[in-house]
Amino acid sequence: MTFIETRGNDGTKPAEVSFSEAILSPSASFGGLYVPKRLPTLDFDFFKAHIGSHYKDLSRALFEKFDVDIDEADLNKALDRYDSFDDPENPVPLVGVEDDAFVSELWHGPTRAFKDMALQPFGYILSKLAEKRGEKYLIMAATSGDTGPATLETFKNAAEVKVACLYPEGGTSDVQRLQMVTEDAPNEKVIGIHGNFDDAQTALKNLLSSESFKNRLSQSHTKLSAANSVNFGRIIFQIIYHIHSYLQLVKKGEIGLGEPVYLVVPSGNFGNALGGYYAKKMGLPVEKILIASNINNVLSDLITKGEYDLTCKSLIQTTSPAMDILKSSNVERVLYDKFGPERTKELMDDLDRKGRYRLSHDELAMLKEDFDATFSSDEEGKEVIAKYAKKGYVMDPHTATCFKAYDKLRKKSLKTIIYSTAEWTKFSRTVSAALGYDAERDLDALEWVSEHYRVSVPKMIAELFEKPIVHTTVVDKEKIEEEILSFI
Ligand SMILES: *Cc1c(COP(=O)(O)O)cnc(C)c1O
Numbered sequence: 231m232t233f234i235e236t237r238g239n240d241g242t243k244p245a246e247v248s249f250s251e252a253i254l255s256p257s258a259s260f261g262g263l264y265v266p267k268r269l270p271t272l273d274f275d276f277f278k279a280h281i282g283s284h285y286k287d288l289s290r291a292l293f294e295k296f297d298v299d300i301d302e303a304d305l306n307k308a309l310d311r312y313d314s315f316d317d318p319e320n321p322v323p324l325v326g327v328e329d330d331a332f333v334s335e336l337w338h339g340p341t342r343a344f345k346d347m348a349l350q351p352f353g354y355i356l357s358k359l360a361e362k363r364g365e366k367y368l369i370m371a372a373t374s375g376d377t378g379p380a381t382l383e384t385f386k387n388a389a390e391v392k393v394a395c396l397y398p399e400g401g402t403s404d405v406q407r408l409q410m411v412t413e414d415a416p417n418e419k420v421i422g423i424h425g426n427f428d429d430a431q432t433a434l435k436n437l438l439s440s441e442s443f444k445n446r447l448s449q450s451h452t453k454l455s456a457a458n459s460v461n462f463g464r465i466i467f468q469i470i471y472h473i474h475s476y477l478q479l480v481k482k483g484e485i486g487l488g489e490p491v492y493l494v495v496p497s498g499n500f501g502n503a504l505g506g507y508y509a510k511k512m513g514l515p516v517e518k519i520l521i522a523s524n525i526n527n528v529l530s531d532l533i534t535k536g537e538y539d540l541t542c543k544s545l546i547q548t549t550s551p552a553m554d555i556l557k558s559s560n561v562e563r564v565l566y567d568k569f570g571p572e573r574t575k576e577l578m579d580d581l582d583r584k585g586r587y588r589l590s591h592d593e594l595a596m597l598k599e600d601f602d603a604t605f606s607s608d609e610e611g612k613e614v615i616a617k618y619a620k621k622g623y624v625m626d627p628h629t630a631t632c633f634k635a636y637d638k639l640r641k642k643s644l645k646t647i648i649y650s651t652a653e654w655t656k657f658s659r660t661v662s663a664a665l666g667y668d669a670e671r672d673l674d675a676l677e678w679v680s681e682h683y684r685v686s687v688p689k690m691i692a693e694l695f696e697k698p699i700v701h702t703t704v705v706d707k708e709k710i711e712e713e714i715l716s717f718i
Contacts, residue, residue, distance in 0.1 A: 233247050234571075235262045236258065237262030238571040240260055243259050250359050252264040269511055271513050274488065277477065285312060286306075288470060289351075292469065293466075295512075300355060308351035312350065312351070323338065330646055332645065333649075334475040334648065335650045340690060343552070344652065355463060356391065365390065368447060370393075370454065370455075373406075373430070375402040378395045378409075381395060392718065396434060396710065398430050403659065411702070420703070421714070424707070437710070437714070465560070475647050491515065494636050496632050496649060520601075524606060524607070525605060526556060530603035532603075534604075540556055543556055544556075549611060549627045550611065552651070553628060568593070568597065602639045616665055619661075626657045655691045661675065662675035665679065667682075
C-alpha cells in the first residue's frame, strides 16, 4: 500500500510514499495530507471469519489487507499495548442503553479517553521506526486536555523520542492537568502556558514551521514531528474499532451479518468519523455516519448545507472541549475521496484565503450519501447526561452530544452504535453539575457522582490526586521555544 496526497503533488515531494514515510513526515504537498492510494475491500467472508475474533487478531487481519511496511513483530508489540486496557480480551466493550442503541466505549485505556485507542499502538510503532533508523525525534503536542495525557503516556521512557506537551493553564479539568503534570518520565516535558488552547495550538504550529527552531534541534541531531490527529498512523487504528463494534453486535445476535447500522460519532477533528467512513468504504454495512457536534457547529453546517464558513464564527468554549474546533482537519480526506485532488486543493485554498468554501449542489448530495449531522448545546447535553444517569448509565459530555443525532437523524429503524469518547471521570464537574451538584474541584465531583450513581472511579484516576507534581513550568507564549530547547 502506498500513500498519495490530498492536494496533488508539487514536484518536490515523492509522488507516492510508504506508510512509514507518511507517518514520520506527515506534511504533504501544498499543506495537504497523505491518504491511501487505494483502500482495501473487505468481503462477507472476511467479516464472517472475524465475528468472534479477538481485537488484536482483527487488527492484524486488517493490517494485512492494508499491506503496510511495518514488521509483523513490531505490529504485534504495538497491539500488545491493548493489554493495559481494562479488559485485554475486549478493549472496546459495547453496552446497550436502548433496545436499538449501543454505546461503544472507546476509553478503557490508561488515560480514559479515546485517544488511547490509536496513540497507544501508534506510539510504539513510531518509537520503533525512529530507533531502527537511528534517528531522534521531538514530538510536539498541544492539547485541550485529552491528546496531551495520551501522548505522554504512549511515549514515556521511549528511547529515541522526546515529548514536549503544551497545555493551557486553567483550560483543562483537574484530572486532565494532573495526568500531565504528574507524568514522571525523563524524556518528557510538560509546559503550561498563560493563554487558551488556541494560543497553545498556534505556538505549536509556529514552532513546527520555524526553520531556526529546526536548525537548533538538528544541532542535537533531533528531528521534529507531531503526533497530531491527521497522522495516518493514528487513523489506521481508528478504522478497526468501527468494524469490531459492528461484529460485536452480530455476535450478540442483535443484527444479522450484512444488516446496516447507523454510527454516531462525537466529532472535532474528524479522525474518529473518518475511520468510520473508511470502514464503510471498505465494505462495513453502515447506513450512515451521523456526526454530532457542540455549538461550534462547522461540521453540521458543512454536511447539511454544504458550507464551511469560518468568517462568521469564532470559537466558543463548551463543556465538550475536545470538540471545540473550527478547523476540522480530517474533513479534507473525505473531500479528496469524493472530489479528487484538484477540487480538494481548490476548496482548501478557499478556506485558507477567504475563510470559507462552498460545495456545489451535486457535491453536497455526494456527502449526504454517507453522512448526516446535528449539534447540541451544553444545556441539551446536560439533559442527556441526567436522563441516562437516572437509567443507570453515566456518560461524559462528549458522548452526550450523540443522543440528539440518535433521536432526530435516523430515517430508518436500524440498530445504532454510539461512540463514547471519554470516561465520565475526565469531566466529572460537568457530569455532577448535570446531576444536580456544582462542585468546585474534580475530586469532590468524582466522590459525589460515584457515591450517588454507584459508578466507580478507576485506580489511575483516583491515584492522580496523591501523586507528586513533577512539571511546574508555566510560561508566557514567548518563552516556549526557550523552554523546549533547554529541555532538549
Ligand atoms: C478527541 C476527542 C473527540 C474528537 O475526536 P475527533 O477524532 O477529533 O473528531 C471527541 N471526544 C473526546 C473526548 C476526545 O478526546
